[in-house]
Amino acid sequence: MEPTLFRGRRERKLGQNLAVRLEGITKRFGDQKAVDNVSLDIRDGEFFSLLGPSGCGKTTLLRMIAGFDTPDEGRVIIGGKDMTEVPPYLRPVNTVFQNYALFPHMTVEQNIAFGLRMKKMPRDEIARRVQWALELINLPGYEKRRTDQMSGGQRQRIALARALVNEPEVLLLDEPLSALDLKLRQELRVDLMNLQERLGITFIFVTHDQEEALVMSDRIAVMNKGRIEQLGPTEEIYELPKTAFVAKFIGDSNLIPAQALEPRKVRTALGEFVLDEEDALTPGQEVLLSIRPEKIRLFRDKPNLPNVFRARIDDIIYTGSENQYVLLADGQRLMCETLNQDIQEPGHEEFTYDEEVWVALTPEKLVVIEGGVEGSNPYA
Amino acid sequence: MKRLLSIHAWLVFAFLYLPIAVIVALSFNQSRFGVRFTGFTFDWYVRLFSNERILEYLTNTLIVAVVSTVVSTVLGTLLAVGLVRHRFRWQNALRYLLYVPVVVPDVVMGISLLLLFDVVRDAIGWPRLSLFTIILAHISFQIAYVTLVVRARLMLLDPSLEEAAKDLGATPWLTFREVTLPLIMPGVVSGALLAFSLSLDDFVVTFFTAGPGSTTLPLYIYSSVKLGVSPEIHALSTLMVGITILVLLLGTLFWRKRA
Amino acid sequence: MREAATPWERLRQMLITVGPGALWLGLFVLIPTLIMLVASLMSRGSLGQLVPPFGLHNYLRFFSDPLFLEIIGRSLWIGLWSTVFIMLLGYPLAFYIAQSRHKEVLLLLVVIPFFTNFLIRVYAWIVIFQKEGLLNGLITAFGLPPAELLPSTLAVYVATVYTYLPFFVLPLYAAVERIDWSQLEAAYDLGARPIRAFWEAIFPQTVPGLFEGFLLVFIPAVGTFVIADLLGGGKVTLIGNLIQLQFGSAQNWAFGSAASMVLMAMVLLGLWLYARTQGEKGLDKLV
Ligand SMILES: Nc1ncnc2c1ncn2[C@@H]1O[C@H](COP(=O)(O)OP(=O)(O)O)[C@@H](O)[C@H]1O
Ligand SMILES: [Mg+2]
Secondary structure, eight states: OOEEETTTTEEEEEEEEEEEEEEEEEEEEETTEEEEEEEEEETTEEEEEEOOTTTHHHHHHHHHHHHHSOSSEEEEEETTEEEEETTTGGSEEEETTTTOOOTTSHHHHHOOOHHHTTTTTHHHHHHHHHHHHHHHOOOOTTEEEEEGGGHHHHHHHHHHHHHTOOSEEEEEESSSSSSSSSHHHHHHHHHHHHHHHHOOOOEEEEEEEEHHHHHHHHHEEEEEETTEEEEEEHHHHHOOOHHHHHHHHSSSSSEEEEEEEEEEEEEEEEEEOOTHHHHHOOOEEEEEEEGGGEEEEESSOSSSSSEEEEEEEEEEOOOEEEEEEEEEEEEEEEEEEEEEEEEEOTTTTTOOOEEEEEEEEEEEGGGEESSSSSTTTTTO | OHHHHHHHHHHHHHHHHHHHHHHHHHHHHOOOSSOOOBBBHHHHHHHHHHHHHHHHHHHHHHHHHHHHHHHHHHHHHHHHHHHHHHOOTTTHHHHHHHHHHHHHHHHHHHHHHHHHHHHHHHHSSSSOOOHHHHHHHHHHHHHHHHHHHHHHHHHSSSSHHHHHHHHHTTHHHHHIIIIIIIHHHHHHHHHHHHHHHHHHHHHHOOOOOOOTOOOOOOHHHHHHHHHHHOOOHHHHHHHHHHHHHHHHHHHHHHHHHHH | OOOOHHHHHHHHHHHHHHHHHHHHHHIIIIHHHHHHHHHHEEOOOSSSSSSSSOHHHHHHHHHHHHHHHHHHHHHHHHHHHHHHHHHHHHHHHHHHHHHTTTHHHHHHHHHHHHHHHHHHHHHHHHHHHSSSSSSHHHHTTTTTTOOOOOOOOHHHHHHHHHHHHHHHHHHHHHOOOOOHHHHHHHHHHOOOHHHHHHIIIIHHHHHHHHHHHHHHHHHHHOOOHHHHHSSSSSOOOOOOHHHHHHTTTTTTTTHHHHHHHHEEEEEEHHHHHHHHHHHHHHHHHTO
């Protein structure tokens, strides 16, 4: 089967071959498992993100793919070959470091040429490729500059060029945008995506910024405490979180504890709710219901919909483009977001403090998370 | 690779400590000559302490070190403040002059001061070579070290702190006393400690500027060594090494506590 | 003190702060140097005192006599090789300390000899090298005849290396501490093998520290007279010994001053070259 993914509404065709395969990777630092039994496959040409809070083991995992560390258990297979013990200088992989790690004693040109020089490429060929790389990152004419005189964004791009000029099979990027300010970050996101698409190189992108991962990736692996919580296409990660951690870490989620009464009916503190056809629970089972704030609908008059209950508006947060309502129903708080638009129609009305409203949870938008409440706080 | 590095390191440490260990061992050795260990004794220490001249040399050394450190710390700190806070003609010349005592070999420093004292004495019959001239000489190189250390500290200081003090109505003198000085105090203290240990350690400059009756410990050690190895010197050296280690350990613990 | 009220006030403050120190440096550093310069142009009186006529004769004598040129050459030679040995010993040591978990303790182990009295450190080598000393004790224990190790050039080398090793390790350690090790990984990542990666990514970062350490060791090693005096007694004459001799038993202050000027000129030349490559910041770091 040809895997087809969507990213920003564009259909993307990925290669058939595996670029990287990790098999049961574990890495310990003392007693602590920084990476715990991680297995995953990354396809040729994929933009793959490792997403998770800081300290969850993303860098450690990336370093084992690059070859700076060797796993205590498991295998790293790159381009079909077992490279678990292969030193970094023999791997067809290059890295963009978090702090860029540009050589301060070399010019931009010398930095970019470094990898080619190590390969003993002829001089004129090196010069040609360096030019190509400089144009790729939109910095032609900067050859002789010293890297310490350049801005963060420029340094980031040089680090990218220094890696890409070697035509690696896989490019590893460790939070390459995190040191930059918001505006620049947003610009470079788009640049990076286009570049990846154009060159067709597999990207493994590490980030703790869920928005970044959502915008850029074909697939995302969400990590927590050294383990992969969920791995899947970007939309699936957002729309169908499998664990409470993922639901909370990616975007915002309301989590409601529930107990199954029937395969598609649960009881919660807020009342009895019906679920989507796809869900099938065993009666008595304890689950969590997750719903995104923007998927909650509010009404002044009681709507004729399933899963309706009363709530009071406890707080309103105005963010410009959105109104965020903090709802209080039976002692439970729920977050609800509505777009700040001018039309006033049922489900898009504006409310005021302390107003009593009707809340409707659409069955298809209620995601059932099995496996209880453990790890529901991504920052714990 | 790591192994090689560590073997190398421990060999170098052995090299660094072998001579010190030998001296310490010999200071407890009964035999007067040679390095064969013939038995344990405190004799040399007893002899050392009954040697009244040594007490005098120690006093001389300490007088020189204390007086010169006090003067050079005051002058050096002021000079550093002036150099950082004011712009004036000859400033660059002064800065280069500051490096001279640091970089010029101490023989040159010693003989140039000897020449100075000689020329002045020929002219006005004063000063005789004595503890006084040693102190003048020591201050002359200490002042450079103190200034450079304090200046480094001053340059790290946020100027807006002094501006804030003035904004709150402090006069320049009060600003200096209440804000600048407390903030550069760590630099002043390190400068003073450096100056003190330089004075204690100095042999060469002292050698050229000392006169009769102004023997310091380093001068005494030098002349005894020239006369031949003596176990009393072993005992004296051991004590001095012990004090060095003690001071450094206390200093390290002190700094670590503060950090 | 940044913007005093009036120019007079500012001048007063400047005189209070800079005045005493500047005066001291002028009186006890600048003037003695000038006196030394004048003295080097004078002649030796019958009692060794400085007398006219003035002239360049001391310098002419210095540079025309192979004996003195040899002394200069020997000083530079011994200074240079001692520095090379110190670098060979100290460079890996700085790395070992920087990557150790017990940095502070190891650093203290370097600092203790550094602060131990200079004469004691030199003296210890007499104890080791003398006829009845430790080394000969070892040699004779193997049934070999005792060696004449003192005075000798070997002893001068060993003691010079020993004395100035900490002066080199400390600034180099400071440079190694600041190294950004991710650059080593970056070099590996770009295909450099370990030795190449070290040479291209790490070594250049230690070059300023290396220069600094070199100067801190080389200048005093060239200028010393105590080590050669005690361990090379009579056999090894360096320029420092020459100067001391002229002011001591030889009683030729004029010629001694000229030799001092030569030594000082060499040092200043070295510093000038250093400042050219490292900038003035480099000079500040020397302290
Ligand atoms: N060299 C190391 N020694 C000891 N612990 C480490 C080391 N590197 C990482 N760790 C630990 O492993 C865990 C994961 O770290 P890391 O992979 O850097 O996380 P992330 O990149 O996701 O922020 C952290 O708890 C960190 O403290
Ligand atoms: Mg990280």
